[in-house]
Amino acid sequence: MVFANTPILRAQDAEAPAAAAAGGLEGDVAVGEALFKSNCSSCHETGTTKSVGPGLKDVHKKHDFQWLVKWIHNSQSMVAAGDPAALKIYNEFNKIPMTSFPTLSEDEIKGILAYIESANNQPAAAAATGAVAAGAAQSEGPSTLFVVLLVVLVVVVVLLSIVLLVVLNLLSRSVDGGREVKKSGESFGSLLGRAARHPAILSATAWVFVLLVVKVTLDGAFNVGVQQGYAPKQPIAFSHKLHAGEYEIDCNYCHTGVNKSRAATIPAANICMNCHGVIKRESPEIQKIYASIQNNQPIEWVRVHNLPDLAYFNHSQHVNVGGVECETCHGDIKKMEVVEQRSSLTMGWCIDCHRTTDVNAKGNAYYDKLVQVHGEEGKGTLKVADIGGLECSKCHY
Incomplete structure:
Protein backbone atom coordinates (compact mmCIF):
# COMPACT_ATOMS: atom_id res chain seq x y z
CA MET A 1 0.00 0.00 0.00
CA VAL A 2 1.09 3.57 -0.55
CA PHE A 3 1.86 5.82 2.41
CA ALA A 4 2.40 9.49 1.65
CA ASN A 5 1.01 12.92 2.32
CA THR A 6 0.76 14.87 -0.92
CA PRO A 7 2.16 14.26 -4.40
CA ILE A 8 5.41 16.01 -5.18
CA LEU A 9 6.26 17.03 -8.74
CA ARG A 10 9.87 17.53 -9.78
CA ALA A 11 11.60 18.69 -12.95
CA GLN A 12 11.55 16.08 -15.71
CA ASP A 13 14.19 14.84 -18.10
CA ALA A 14 13.47 16.41 -21.47
CA GLU A 15 14.55 13.21 -23.22
CA ALA A 16 11.83 11.09 -21.58
CA PRO A 17 8.93 10.18 -23.88
CA ALA A 18 6.13 12.70 -23.65
CA ALA A 19 3.39 10.13 -23.51
CA ALA A 20 2.83 6.40 -23.64
CA ALA A 21 -0.13 4.13 -23.89
CA ALA A 22 -1.31 2.29 -20.80
CA GLY A 23 -3.95 -0.21 -21.79
CA GLY A 24 -5.50 2.27 -24.21
CA LEU A 25 -4.95 5.19 -21.82
CA GLU A 26 -2.58 7.94 -22.93
CA GLY A 27 -0.46 9.16 -20.03
CA ASP A 28 2.63 11.31 -19.56
CA VAL A 29 5.38 8.89 -18.55
CA ALA A 30 7.64 11.64 -17.19
CA VAL A 31 4.95 13.03 -14.88
CA GLY A 32 3.93 9.51 -13.92
CA GLU A 33 7.49 8.57 -13.00
CA ALA A 34 7.82 11.55 -10.65
CA LEU A 35 4.49 10.82 -9.00
CA PHE A 36 5.23 7.12 -8.64
CA LYS A 37 8.65 7.65 -7.09
CA SER A 38 7.37 10.33 -4.71
CA ASN A 39 4.20 8.57 -3.59
CA CYS A 40 4.11 4.90 -4.55
CA SER A 41 7.62 3.43 -4.65
CA SER A 42 7.88 3.11 -0.87
CA CYS A 43 5.22 0.39 -0.89
CA HIS A 44 4.88 -0.82 -4.48
CA GLU A 45 7.07 -2.34 -7.18
CA THR A 46 6.41 -1.69 -10.87
CA GLY A 47 6.85 -5.41 -11.51
CA THR A 48 5.20 -8.45 -9.91
CA THR A 49 7.16 -8.45 -6.63
CA LYS A 50 5.02 -7.91 -3.55
CA SER A 51 6.20 -5.35 -1.04
CA VAL A 52 4.03 -3.63 1.55
CA GLY A 53 1.45 -3.63 -1.22
CA PRO A 54 0.98 -5.65 -4.42
CA GLY A 55 3.22 -5.46 -7.47
CA LEU A 56 1.61 -3.14 -10.03
CA LYS A 57 2.53 -4.84 -13.30
CA ASP A 58 -0.56 -4.87 -15.60
CA VAL A 59 -2.70 -3.30 -12.87
CA HIS A 60 -4.53 -1.31 -15.57
CA LYS A 61 -5.53 -4.62 -17.16
CA LYS A 62 -6.70 -6.21 -13.92
CA HIS A 63 -9.02 -3.36 -12.94
CA ASP A 64 -11.22 -0.89 -14.76
CA PHE A 65 -9.68 2.60 -14.96
CA GLN A 66 -12.56 4.26 -13.11
CA TRP A 67 -12.27 1.62 -10.39
CA LEU A 68 -8.56 2.49 -10.04
CA VAL A 69 -9.39 6.19 -9.81
CA LYS A 70 -11.87 5.52 -6.97
CA TRP A 71 -9.40 3.23 -5.23
CA ILE A 72 -6.57 5.78 -5.37
CA HIS A 73 -8.81 8.66 -4.32
CA ASN A 74 -10.30 6.84 -1.31
CA SER A 75 -9.63 3.12 -0.90
CA GLN A 76 -11.20 2.89 2.54
CA SER A 77 -14.58 4.08 1.33
CA MET A 78 -14.57 1.20 -1.18
CA VAL A 79 -13.62 -1.26 1.56
CA ALA A 80 -16.39 0.09 3.79
CA ALA A 81 -18.85 -0.21 0.91
CA GLY A 82 -17.96 -3.89 0.53
CA ASP A 83 -16.44 -3.75 -2.94
CA PRO A 84 -15.26 -7.36 -3.60
CA ALA A 85 -11.99 -6.43 -5.31
CA ALA A 86 -11.19 -3.80 -2.67
CA LEU A 87 -11.90 -6.25 0.17
CA LYS A 88 -9.71 -8.89 -1.46
CA ILE A 89 -6.70 -6.55 -1.64
CA TYR A 90 -7.34 -5.18 1.85
CA ASN A 91 -7.49 -8.64 3.44
CA GLU A 92 -4.60 -10.08 1.43
CA PHE A 93 -2.22 -7.36 2.64
CA ASN A 94 -2.96 -7.62 6.36
CA LYS A 95 -5.68 -4.97 6.35
CA ILE A 96 -3.12 -2.20 5.99
CA PRO A 97 -5.00 0.92 4.88
CA MET A 98 -3.80 2.69 1.78
CA THR A 99 -3.31 6.44 1.97
CA SER A 100 -5.91 8.29 -0.07
CA PHE A 101 -4.85 10.66 -2.83
CA PRO A 102 -7.97 12.69 -3.62
CA THR A 103 -5.94 15.49 -5.24
CA LEU A 104 -4.55 13.30 -8.04
CA SER A 105 -6.28 14.06 -11.30
CA GLU A 106 -7.25 11.39 -13.81
CA ASP A 107 -4.48 12.58 -16.14
CA GLU A 108 -1.91 12.16 -13.37
CA ILE A 109 -3.21 8.66 -12.61
CA LYS A 110 -2.95 7.85 -16.33
CA GLY A 111 0.63 9.06 -16.18
CA ILE A 112 1.40 6.70 -13.27
CA LEU A 113 -0.13 3.78 -15.16
CA ALA A 114 1.81 4.71 -18.30
CA TYR A 115 5.04 4.82 -16.32
CA ILE A 116 4.35 1.39 -14.78
CA GLU A 117 3.75 -0.10 -18.23
CA SER A 118 6.82 1.66 -19.64
CA ALA A 119 9.00 0.35 -16.78
CA ASN A 120 7.88 -3.21 -17.53
CA ASN A 121 8.37 -2.84 -21.28
CA GLN A 122 11.87 -1.39 -20.87
CA PRO A 123 13.45 -3.17 -17.89
CA ALA A 124 16.99 -2.21 -18.94
CA ALA A 125 16.30 1.52 -18.99
CA ALA A 126 16.96 1.98 -15.30
CA ALA A 127 20.32 0.24 -15.53
CA ALA A 128 21.63 2.86 -17.98
CA THR A 129 21.74 5.55 -15.31
CA GLY A 130 24.89 5.33 -13.19
CA ALA A 131 25.57 7.14 -9.94
CA VAL A 132 27.62 10.33 -10.36
CA ALA A 133 31.02 10.06 -8.76
CA ALA A 134 31.24 12.24 -5.69
CA GLY A 135 34.96 12.22 -5.39
CA ALA A 136 35.84 14.76 -8.11
CA ALA A 137 39.29 16.30 -8.26
CA GLN A 138 39.60 18.90 -5.55
CA SER A 139 41.76 21.91 -4.82
CA GLU A 140 42.03 21.64 -1.06
CA GLY A 141 45.34 23.38 -0.51
CA PRO A 142 49.04 23.33 -1.34
CA ASN A 223 41.01 21.52 6.95
CA VAL A 224 39.48 23.67 9.67
CA GLY A 225 35.73 23.08 9.53
CA VAL A 226 36.03 20.18 7.05
CA GLN A 227 34.13 17.20 8.47
CA GLN A 228 34.55 14.70 5.65
CA GLY A 229 33.84 11.21 7.01
CA TYR A 230 31.74 12.56 9.91
CA ALA A 231 29.15 9.91 10.86
CA PRO A 232 27.54 10.76 14.22
CA LYS A 233 25.38 8.36 16.19
CA GLN A 234 21.71 9.30 15.82
CA PRO A 235 19.04 9.18 18.58
CA ILE A 236 17.17 6.55 16.52
CA ALA A 237 19.03 3.86 14.56
CA PHE A 238 17.65 4.72 11.12
CA SER A 239 19.11 2.72 8.23
CA HIS A 240 19.26 4.43 4.83
CA LYS A 241 20.60 1.16 3.44
CA LEU A 242 17.32 -0.52 4.39
CA HIS A 243 14.86 2.26 3.53
CA ALA A 244 16.48 3.92 0.49
CA GLY A 245 18.37 0.84 -0.69
CA GLU A 246 16.38 -2.33 -0.07
CA TYR A 247 12.90 -0.76 -0.04
CA GLU A 248 13.80 1.92 -2.62
CA ILE A 249 11.95 4.73 -0.83
CA ASP A 250 12.54 7.90 -2.81
CA CYS A 251 14.57 10.63 -1.07
CA ASN A 252 11.79 13.15 -1.79
CA TYR A 253 9.28 11.16 0.26
CA CYS A 254 11.06 11.92 3.54
CA HIS A 255 13.04 15.06 2.64
CA THR A 256 10.06 17.02 1.37
CA GLY A 257 11.81 20.37 0.96
CA VAL A 258 14.46 19.27 -1.52
CA ASN A 259 12.42 20.34 -4.58
CA LYS A 260 10.95 23.57 -3.25
CA SER A 261 13.16 24.93 -0.49
CA ARG A 262 16.68 25.96 0.37
CA ALA A 263 16.86 23.08 2.87
CA ALA A 264 16.00 19.46 2.17
CA THR A 265 14.39 19.38 5.65
CA ILE A 266 14.61 16.68 8.31
CA PRO A 267 11.58 14.33 8.19
CA ALA A 268 8.91 14.97 10.79
CA ALA A 269 7.73 12.10 13.00
CA ASN A 270 4.38 11.95 11.18
CA ILE A 271 6.19 10.93 7.97
CA CYS A 272 7.70 7.98 9.84
CA MET A 273 4.26 7.10 11.20
CA ASN A 274 2.77 6.89 7.70
CA CYS A 275 4.39 3.44 7.59
CA HIS A 276 5.27 2.64 11.18
CA GLY A 277 1.77 3.23 12.45
CA VAL A 278 1.22 -0.37 11.38
CA ILE A 279 4.71 -1.75 10.58
CA LYS A 280 7.16 -2.96 13.27
CA ARG A 281 5.34 -1.09 16.01
CA GLU A 282 6.95 -3.32 18.63
CA SER A 283 10.51 -2.33 17.68
CA PRO A 284 12.37 -0.45 20.45
CA GLU A 285 13.60 2.09 17.89
CA ILE A 286 10.05 2.70 16.60
CA GLN A 287 8.85 3.10 20.18
CA LYS A 288 11.16 6.12 20.42
CA ILE A 289 9.09 7.75 17.65
CA TYR A 290 5.88 7.04 19.59
CA ALA A 291 7.45 8.54 22.71
CA SER A 292 8.44 11.65 20.78
CA ILE A 293 4.86 12.15 19.56
CA GLN A 294 3.25 11.39 22.91
CA ASN A 295 5.57 13.76 24.78
CA ASN A 296 5.31 16.42 22.06
CA GLN A 297 9.12 16.51 21.86
CA PRO A 298 10.86 16.55 18.46
CA ILE A 299 13.42 13.87 17.68
CA GLU A 300 16.83 15.49 18.13
CA TRP A 301 18.54 14.24 14.98
CA VAL A 302 22.25 15.11 14.72
CA ARG A 303 23.02 17.14 11.62
CA VAL A 304 25.62 15.49 9.35
CA HIS A 305 26.07 17.97 6.47
CA ASN A 306 26.51 21.49 7.78
CA LEU A 307 27.75 24.44 5.72
CA PRO A 308 29.06 27.55 7.49
CA ASP A 309 26.65 30.47 7.82
CA LEU A 310 28.75 32.55 5.42
CA ALA A 311 27.86 30.20 2.54
CA TYR A 312 24.44 30.09 0.85
CA PHE A 313 23.25 26.85 -0.75
CA ASN A 314 19.82 26.17 -2.22
CA HIS A 315 18.69 22.56 -2.67
CA SER A 316 15.74 23.35 -4.95
CA GLN A 317 17.97 25.32 -7.35
CA HIS A 318 20.40 22.43 -7.74
CA VAL A 319 17.82 19.62 -7.79
CA ASN A 320 15.00 21.20 -9.80
CA VAL A 321 16.89 23.48 -12.18
CA GLY A 322 20.32 21.83 -12.24
CA GLY A 323 19.03 18.27 -12.22
CA VAL A 324 21.73 17.28 -9.70
CA GLU A 325 21.22 13.83 -8.17
CA CYS A 326 21.43 13.38 -4.40
CA GLU A 327 24.36 10.97 -4.77
CA THR A 328 26.50 13.65 -6.41
CA CYS A 329 27.04 15.43 -3.10
CA HIS A 330 25.95 12.90 -0.49
CA GLY A 331 27.54 9.73 -1.88
CA ASP A 332 25.77 6.39 -2.35
CA ILE A 333 23.22 6.86 0.42
CA LYS A 334 21.51 3.59 -0.53
CA LYS A 335 24.51 1.66 0.78
CA MET A 336 24.96 3.58 4.04
CA GLU A 337 23.81 1.95 7.25
CA VAL A 338 24.88 5.13 9.06
CA VAL A 339 24.97 8.29 6.97
CA GLU A 340 28.33 10.02 6.79
CA GLN A 341 29.62 13.12 5.03
CA ARG A 342 31.30 11.68 1.93
CA SER A 343 32.30 14.96 0.21
CA SER A 344 34.44 17.71 1.70
CA LEU A 345 31.83 20.42 0.90
CA THR A 346 34.63 23.00 0.76
CA MET A 347 34.65 26.04 -1.52
CA GLY A 348 37.25 24.40 -3.75
CA TRP A 349 35.06 21.31 -4.11
CA CYS A 350 32.06 23.44 -5.12
CA ILE A 351 34.08 25.54 -7.57
CA ASP A 352 35.53 22.44 -9.24
CA CYS A 353 31.98 21.17 -9.73
CA HIS A 354 30.85 24.49 -11.25
CA ARG A 355 33.79 24.42 -13.64
CA THR A 356 33.05 20.91 -14.96
CA THR A 357 29.24 20.67 -14.81
CA ASP A 358 27.18 21.41 -17.93
CA VAL A 359 24.22 23.77 -17.53
CA ASN A 360 20.93 21.84 -17.66
CA ALA A 361 19.41 24.07 -20.35
CA LYS A 362 17.08 21.53 -21.96
CA GLY A 363 13.50 22.73 -22.05
CA ASN A 364 14.43 26.01 -20.35
CA ALA A 365 13.91 28.93 -22.72
CA TYR A 366 15.71 31.22 -20.29
CA TYR A 367 19.04 29.83 -21.51
CA ASP A 368 18.28 29.54 -25.24
CA LYS A 369 19.94 32.79 -26.34
CA LEU A 370 22.89 32.32 -24.00
CA VAL A 371 23.51 28.79 -25.27
CA GLN A 372 23.34 30.05 -28.86
CA VAL A 373 25.85 32.87 -28.27
CA HIS A 374 28.14 30.58 -26.30
CA GLY A 375 28.13 28.03 -29.12
CA GLU A 376 28.80 30.65 -31.79
CA GLU A 377 31.91 31.77 -29.93
CA GLY A 378 33.24 28.20 -30.04
CA LYS A 379 33.60 27.83 -26.28
CA GLY A 380 32.21 24.28 -26.12
CA THR A 381 29.37 23.28 -23.84
CA LEU A 382 27.92 25.84 -21.46
CA LYS A 383 29.26 25.27 -17.94
CA VAL A 384 27.92 26.59 -14.65
CA ALA A 385 31.05 28.73 -14.42
CA ASP A 386 29.98 30.48 -17.66
CA ILE A 387 26.74 31.74 -16.11
CA GLY A 388 28.28 33.23 -13.00
CA GLY A 389 28.96 30.07 -11.04
CA LEU A 390 32.33 31.39 -9.89
CA GLU A 391 31.13 34.82 -8.75
CA CYS A 392 31.62 35.40 -5.02
CA SER A 393 28.19 36.92 -4.58
CA LYS A 394 26.45 33.74 -5.76
CA CYS A 395 27.25 32.01 -2.49
CA HIS A 396 28.43 34.82 -0.19
CA TYR A 397 26.15 37.78 0.38
Missing part, protein backbone atom coordinates in the same frame (compact mmCIF):
# COMPACT_ATOMS: atom_id res chain seq x y z
CA SER A 143 49.67 19.73 -0.16
CA THR A 144 50.60 18.37 -3.59
CA LEU A 145 52.99 21.23 -4.27
CA PHE A 146 54.71 20.76 -0.93
CA VAL A 147 55.03 17.00 -1.38
CA VAL A 148 56.72 17.49 -4.76
CA LEU A 149 58.98 20.19 -3.33
CA LEU A 150 59.99 18.00 -0.39
CA VAL A 151 60.79 15.03 -2.63
CA VAL A 152 63.02 17.27 -4.77
CA LEU A 153 64.78 18.61 -1.66
CA VAL A 154 65.40 15.11 -0.30
CA VAL A 155 66.93 14.04 -3.62
CA VAL A 156 69.14 17.14 -3.63
CA VAL A 157 70.28 16.48 -0.05
CA VAL A 158 71.16 12.86 -0.84
CA LEU A 159 73.12 13.84 -3.94
CA LEU A 160 74.87 16.62 -2.04
CA SER A 161 75.83 14.18 0.73
CA ILE A 162 77.36 11.78 -1.78
CA VAL A 163 79.34 14.59 -3.43
CA LEU A 164 80.62 15.86 -0.07
CA LEU A 165 81.69 12.36 0.97
CA VAL A 166 83.68 11.96 -2.23
CA VAL A 167 85.28 15.40 -1.80
CA LEU A 168 86.19 14.71 1.83
CA ASN A 169 87.68 11.37 0.92
CA LEU A 170 89.83 12.93 -1.80
CA LEU A 171 90.96 15.73 0.50
CA SER A 172 91.95 13.23 3.19
CA ARG A 173 94.03 11.25 0.71
CA SER A 174 95.66 14.45 -0.52
CA VAL A 175 96.64 15.56 3.01
CA ASP A 176 98.24 12.16 3.68
CA GLY A 177 100.36 12.37 0.56
CA GLY A 178 98.33 9.89 -1.38
CA ARG A 179 98.68 7.22 1.27
CA GLU A 180 95.63 5.23 2.32
CA VAL A 181 93.99 6.49 5.44
CA LYS A 182 94.21 3.80 8.07
CA LYS A 183 93.33 5.72 11.17
CA SER A 184 90.32 4.28 12.92
CA GLY A 185 88.71 7.73 13.06
CA GLU A 186 88.81 8.06 9.29
CA SER A 187 86.50 5.14 8.50
CA PHE A 188 83.45 5.46 6.30
CA GLY A 189 81.32 6.16 9.37
CA SER A 190 83.64 8.96 10.36
CA LEU A 191 83.49 10.46 6.91
CA LEU A 192 79.67 10.22 7.01
CA GLY A 193 79.63 11.92 10.39
CA ARG A 194 81.79 14.77 9.17
CA ALA A 195 79.55 15.13 6.11
CA ALA A 196 76.46 15.27 8.31
CA ARG A 197 78.03 18.11 10.29
CA HIS A 198 78.79 20.07 7.16
CA PRO A 199 77.09 23.52 7.12
CA ALA A 200 75.36 22.80 3.80
CA ILE A 201 73.87 19.55 5.13
CA LEU A 202 72.77 21.20 8.36
CA SER A 203 71.18 24.07 6.42
CA ALA A 204 69.33 21.72 4.07
CA THR A 205 68.09 19.64 7.02
CA ALA A 206 66.84 22.74 8.77
CA TRP A 207 64.98 23.88 5.63
CA VAL A 208 63.36 20.45 5.22
CA PHE A 209 62.21 20.57 8.84
CA VAL A 210 60.83 24.10 8.42
CA LEU A 211 58.97 23.14 5.23
CA LEU A 212 57.48 20.09 6.94
CA VAL A 213 56.21 22.26 9.79
CA VAL A 214 54.76 24.76 7.29
CA LYS A 215 53.07 21.96 5.35
CA VAL A 216 51.46 20.45 8.45
CA THR A 217 50.33 23.90 9.61
CA LEU A 218 48.80 24.85 6.25
CA ASP A 219 47.12 21.45 5.86
CA GLY A 220 45.59 21.88 9.28
CA ALA A 221 44.44 25.41 8.44
CA PHE A 222 42.86 24.33 5.17
